[in-house]
Amino acid sequence: MSNFNLALLLAGLCSFVHCHHIPAYFQVPREIYHGPNNYPYHDISIGNANFAFKFYHDVALGAARKNIFFSPLSISTAFSMLALGAKSHTLSQLLSGLSFNLTEITEQKIHEGFHALIEHLNHPSKNIELTLGNALFIDEQLKPLNKFLQDAKHFYKSDISHTNFNNSEEAEEQINSYIDKKTNGKLVDVVKGLDADVLMVLVNCMFMKAYWENPFNPKITREYDFFVDEHTTVKVPMMYRYGRYYTYYDRDVSCQVVVLPYKGTISAYFILPDPGKMKQVEDALGLDLLIKWFTSLTEERVNLYLPKFSISTKYVLKGILRRLGITDIFTEDADLSGITGKPDLKVSKAIHQAYLNVYENGTEAAAATHNELVPNSLSSIIKINRPFIMAIMETQSMSFLFMGKITNPNEN
Template identity: 40%
Template sequence: MASSFYRVLLLVGFCAPMFCTSSNPYNRESPHPPSMKSNAASQVSPSNTRFAFFLYQRLAQENPGQNLLFSPVSISTSLAMLSLGARSDTKTQILRSLGFNVTHVPEPTIHLGFEHLVRSLNEYHRGRDLRMGSVLFIRKDLQLQAKFLNRVKKLYGTKVFSEDFSNAVTAQSQINSYVEKETKGKVVDVIQDLDSQTAMVLVNHIFFKANWTQPFSAANTNKSFPFLLSKGTTVHVPMMHQTELFGFGVDRELGCSVLQMDYRGDAMAFFILPGKGKMRQLEKGLSARRLRKWSRSLQKRWIKVFIPKFSISASYNLETILPKMGIRDAFNSNADFSGITKTHFLQVSKAAHKAVLDVSEEGTEAAAATTTKLIVRSRDDPSSIIAFKEPFLILLLDKNTESILFLGKVENPRKM
């Protein structure tokens, strides 16, 4: 039976965030972007955040001492979209692993929430370029269920292309070229093992480009500043610095300092610096509740900030990770994707994810949290300094949807 299954290749989260000014020519300006508080996207945001930290903790466990970077919202959206064509336990496992209980949140509400989320993220915001999209490359002889095709187009704005997978080399080249174009050249050759058994490739890509509201001066960047790696060795990195009003607090429960910096265009970043020996404690304590507390409790204050200028990237084969998070049947012969097609048996053979992140002088923005005991140092203290000269976490968030666009750990700013 297993030999009769065709492969589905799930390529998610090809992310290319860069921090520099740009308008978005792909989206029309909306004078009143939808608020997360007032639309159906509020039904999916908490679950997406829980899934983000659940996945982060799994990746951190399996990649100790390495840079981590991924796009939670891209992966969640891809899996939710795939669930449209799943049935029985395959569907249940996907939605449950995404943090949804369909007895409390009906499935139509979940997909309506993602529809609003995708639409909101693609709204035009002056000063930033944020695009997220999905595309299906379908085997020419694969007859799709009309309902599935209509729903992925309507709810997720998915583009659909017919592809000749019998010529795997040509198909691979065409899909790689599409991804490279959509990420403006940041992600290349993402597929390297396409074969003729592939029946469908689902790609979700996200591109982010924005400026800090309080940019650093390149003239002040220290070209060679010591950064202490977790292994105890030191590398020298370009270190940006400035003194400015930023959201800041100390979370004593997790033993970390939290800095909030804002981007133009309703986006923000949290830089989280654990105390000595507290990285594992911080990682284990990450949660949607903790993020809400930070978002409500940080206070603006004058502070001298040192942040390395860096570029990092990371790639993951999620087919080895997602089954450990509960999505098992999608990747084996028990897969039930009869909602996609009834003429072929489908199972997911690969779920690839690649992310790229550049941080430089031009960009940043912020947000904060409450209820946790966050300590803010005296505003009159001229010695308020936070220096990210050891491994730290970074979260990039969209304010309107309260979605984590990118989540990562910088273990070594010199390692691409």
């Protein structure tokens, strides 16, 4: 059996943004999860959300004191595209591992959902740079079925390139050049040491850049203590802004939730557990808890302190996905005959890499400086100065673009 190499790659979030109100469409989750679907991408919202939480829980088990950051949507998209070529038990196992209940949604509906979602995300608004791209690099000796290639192009907007994998250096340069371009230079030299018998590399890239509607003022960013744990304290640059935010304190799981919407249709959730309560929050983290937060948020005046930081992460996915039930595609039992017509392929490698940069947007800082510095006596203080969980969501489709936990902002 030949190997083909699957690489899942993610470019990072270049800046968070925030505004003083939550748009009307922010209340759409209840309709999506408990009412009729309005768009094809709503058909896959629950599955994608459940996969995001499953993946987070698995990674968190082995990373109690480490930063976590990944794109669940990037991983789901790449492996759903791979499902176009999967058959029999390999197909059902793959889709089930991605948290799609095949008694409630068909394979066709899944691919149609991703098709609609990719089109939606690639045209979010004039205020946000957001691209979700897929590519297939195919060895010249491999002859994929026309149906597989056409479906990859149609449903997943995949670019298709012929590659000479006999020249591994040339192949790596070709793939890395594509990734570099798609991620605006944020991910470089990702592909290294391709297996000698690689016949195909599948790549998913996501890049996002957004701006604060009312930016933090970089002139008032100051160093503060960040309490990594009960024994470790580090100095971090802490941004500050006074304004109106949607927040909720969940007494049941002991955490503070703060929502920072972007310009456009993307929102950032910051979940700040009480000291010593991170595991309690992580254990409860799931779709039901998220819906509870959606319906409990209230707007209030807040003195908000948020760390300025950047991190990068890299995950070898084989072990994680196996624990989530996706096993066949990595073994001789793989049936990927929908790619070539023969069950002679398996996945030899699956890599996910992510980059995140949170900072002030100084270009518009002066416009709101005066109001930001006048706290109201009735306002509360939310200081994100200990480990926190974050989730970046596209609100109309309810898609998790990014998810993570920042244990130490100084560890890259």
